[in-house]
Amino acid sequence: MKKIRRFIMVMVCLAIFLGFLEYKGIIWHNDFFAMKYKIKGLDVSHHQGKIDWKEVSNHNSFRFVYIKATEGEDFVDEQFLTNWQAAQKYMAIGAYHFFSMENTGEAQAALFIKTVPKQEGSLPPVIDLEIGLGYDQEKVKLQLHKMVELLQQYYGKKPMLYVTYDTYNKYIKGDFPEQDIWLRDILKHPKLEQRKWVLWQFNNRGKVQGIAEYVDINVFNMDEFDFTDFIAR
Secondary structure: OHHHHHHHHHHHHHHHHHHHHHHOOOOOOOHHHHOOOOOEEEEEOHHHOOOOHHHHHHHOOOOEEEEEEEEOOOEEOOOHHHHHHHHOOOOEEEEEEEOOOOOOHHHHHHHHHHHOOOOOOOOOOEEEEOOOOOOOHHHHHHHHHHHHHHHHHHHOOOOEEEEOHHHHHHHHOOOOOOOOEEEEOOOOOOOOOOOOOOEEEEEEEEOOOOOOOOEEEEEEOOOHHHHHHHHHO
């Protein structure tokens, strides 16, 4: 009986210790599933504060970063230009827009185009779709299609869509066949029915040397050749 109690106590202490490490971002349960993907990257915004990109590069093996540029029709991330200029010295860079149903797709595209340089070698633009689920499906699709079309016309690259399972199932599933999918799943290995994801955000509490705050970490779902092609699209 004493051995059983001792074993239970050890397991409880281990669980508490591992939980503490995960809370602090030192480990993450999804790391196990993400191990097989060789190409990893970050996504950042002003919430990460001032980033030492040289430090990030020196102590990590991240190959790309998506940087928040804009939101709605009038918000520009205060750290966008600084991050854009500094990060490109060390890894592939791209920009993302946080989509809003308070503004038209045209107005949001105009702000993004005004803010984000058309730069050779940059990653395809991303539209971050994390809106509520109470909007009319067809109205969302209409504005999203408009923004996708305008960004593709300007940058010559097909925009990618960042989604949760909820926003994918409500607004994207069965539509937008030309758009690559960037899926958030911080609990388990991701899965979409009848569609392949290209980027997977597997960790939202990553600790990375050179970044003071927690940061999102992602993997690319293809090999080195495909990654080179992805940049060149």
